Amino acid sequence: MSQINHILQTQGGDILHAIGQHIGLSLISLLIAAVIAIPVAILLMHHDRWAKVMLQITSILQTIPSLALLGILIPIVGIGTVPSIIALVIYAVMPIFQNTYAGLTTIDPNLEEAATAFGLSRRMKLFRIELPLALPMIISGIRIATVMIIGTATLAALIGAGGLGTYILLGIETNNNALLIIGAVLSAILALVFGAAIDWLGKLSFKKAGIILMTLVVLIGGFAGYRKLANPQTTITVAGKLGSEPEILINMYKDLIEHDHPNIKVTTKANFGATSFLFKALQSGSVDIYPEFTGTVLESLVKGEKSASHDPAKTYQTAKTALKSQFQMAYLKPMKYQNGYDLAVTKQFAQKYHVKTISDLVAVEDKVHAGFDPDFHQQKDGYPGLSQAYGLKFASVKTMEPSIRYKAIANGKVNLVDGYTTDPEVQEYHLVVLKDDKAFFPPYQGAPLMTEKLLTAHPELRTTLNKLAGKVTTTDMQKMNYQVSVKHQKAATVARDYLRSHGLLD
Incomplete structure (x- = not known):
């Protein structure tokens, strides 16, 4: 209550x-x-x-x-x-x-x-x-x-x-x-x-x-x-997927655009839906801009293009080129952090077995009881590929819904879980994210995605939104997600506080 x-x-x-x-x-x-x-x-x-x-x-x-x-x-x-x-x-x-x-x-x-x-x-x-x-x-x-x-x-x-x-x-x-x-x-x-x-x-x-x-x-x-x-201003609709992180990002976009261009009114649509819904909405004109991840573009949106490199810069360029040629989409510069897959253990487990990297798990694999999201357990860029790349075979693996796996590791039901690098639960439950020392997971950097038509009509958006390029570290996003998801602060307030503290807003 x-x-x-x-x-x-x-x-x-x-x-x-x-x-x-x-x-x-x-x-x-x-x-x-x-x-x-x-x-x-x-x-x-x-x-x-x-x-x-x-x-x-x-x-x-x-x-x-x-x-x-x-x-x-x-x-x-x-x-x-x-x-x-x-x-x-x-x-x-x-x-x-x-x-x-x-x-x-x-x-x-x-x-x-x-x-x-x-x-x-x-x-x-x-x-x-x-x-x-x-x-x-x-x-x-x-x-x-x-x-x-x-x-x-x-x-x-x-x-x-x-x-x-x-x-x-x-x-x-x-x-x-x-x-x-x-x-x-x-x-x-x-x-x-x-x-x-x-x-x-x-x-x-x-x-x-x-x-x-x-x-x-x-x-x-x-x-x-x-x-x-009653609303003669130019209106731009910025949407985001489900969760606190996309809502934080779209509020950053809103604040930057309205600050730099008072004649533009930005409407935000948080928790808009899954990737396919948002991309179709962008194509149909129902939304104008939304934040998308480089790895998602190559894995789910464009045809015939897969990430051939684990270099974030090359992955972004591949995604940008494919979006422009196949869909006439403009993909602006990405932020610094990556919201890709990771593996996390409790602090006690990491200290007891001296585990810092995924490779370190090989020596203690018989003591690992993992809880994985069903997708991660089946996908090639998840556990099947990971176990092959690192030579891992854990003592037991259970599949469970994403929201439950963190509860499971907190309650001691499992001692290793998959997740995303910016999940607030990492901070909430004091988990240790293991370094992907063989660079198995593909890069997932977020960047504003829009149509070429919109960017041609409003070229000023490029300069404004590129202010976030190279900004927002993984730690920054973890903290912001924690404030919204766990502390229940407003995403708009958290986004504005970040922009002001980093000199991007007056």
């Missing part, structure tokens, strides 16, 4: 912003789904065959896993808010359509005949008899859709749409139960509040309920339009 209170106190503004994003996504998706489903149900209420076809289609769409649906949408509409809303609408259409259709088609036939006998037109009968009688069922469908939307909207964080899912994903990524609880509990509270509001809406007359819904549509649309018109 103390950790939750600390996060609420130090990140209250960010949490409110995430709640606002979640509400915005949910409301927009719900309104669009209602605007689609209710009229379609009205049109098909006297066409049973077509209504059944519609129900089958919406049922099939709802069975598609949400992650798969987002993956299908990304190549078509890009990444961010738009695919998230489309996916949420697809999931919400079925319950609204189903309940609306059921409400309209189960009205007492005697009432229908009486309305016809009194000479009511088709339109008058719909608005005065059928829709008011079907309203409880319609409201029930909207309530079901609302709960579904709010729950599914947490996945929007995976593709950079923000919302409370950001805290849930971060909690899972960093094994931080406080973040996980905050995201989950607030999502549940939103579902309860929205459900209560819809119940209240259902008690109103059909006319009043319609007016309120139309007012919401106008207000949301008007606010979105106002934001577009």
Whole structure:
């Protein structure tokens, strides 16, 4: 509870912003789904065959896993808010359509005949008899859709749409139960509040309920339009992957750009998602800049190019050339630190067996009980290649999730783990990182990645962002990650403090 209170106190503004994003996504998706489903149900209420076809289609769409649906949408509409809303609408259409259709088609036939006998037109009968009688069922469908939307909207964080899912994903990524609880509990509270509001809406007359819904549509649309018109500045979107480190870097980019160029407004999108999501977002124009690592470029993004050298400078040049020729991307100069793989042991283990390098493990390999990330345990640039290069064969190797392996070494369940050179847990648990004395692990230096088109339009960005070239040591980044991940300081504050202390900001 103390950790939750600390996060609420130090990140209250960010949490409110995430709640606002979640509400915005949910409301927009719900309104669009209602605007689609209710009229379609009205049109098909006297066409049973077509209504059944519609129900089958919406049922099939709802069975598609949400992650798969987002993956299908990304190549078509890009990444961010738009695919998230489309996916949420697809999931919400079925319950609204189903309940609306059921409400309209189960009205007492005697009432229908009486309305016809009194000479009511088709339109008058719909608005005065059928829709008011079907309203409880319609409201029930909207309530079901609302709960579904709010729950599914947490996945929007995976593709950079923000919302409370950001805290849930971060909690899972960093094994931080406080973040996980905050995201989950607030999502549940939103579902309860929205459900209560819809119940209240259902008690109103059909006319009043319609007016309120139309007012919401106008207000949301008007606010979105106002934001577009009220912000004539050039806006650049800088995004980062999941975790504290990318969030620190994108805030550094933001501060430097806005300091040097007051006419440019920078929007940051932290915890945007995985590498493939971000790169596609950059290609589609959903984001303008994001920090990427040289090794990742060669291993995952470009074709036919692999790091032939363990020299960081050569690896960067290879990555830069490949990005420009294959994707028309500009890759600016990298920072000093590397966020590559490493092996770490406890201080006690290092002192007892005089272990300082990975080669030193050969003499004590029968005493090593390792805990590895599943990817590291299988990849060529992980344990299989490492054991071959160094001639290692440990006493036991267990695979476990990244966030758990550090807990395991802290609790004495294992005595060696893989990790990344800038992980804050190295400082938190007082671990000793072993020197890769045979230079097995490829270089992973971070640098700003953007399109050539953006750099041509704003050549001043090169000079500004290159101020970070050769700066930020591995120790610097470890300390900053520790302040954000463990001490729960704001990434923006930590980034600004670094820039000021190193003379990069006034």
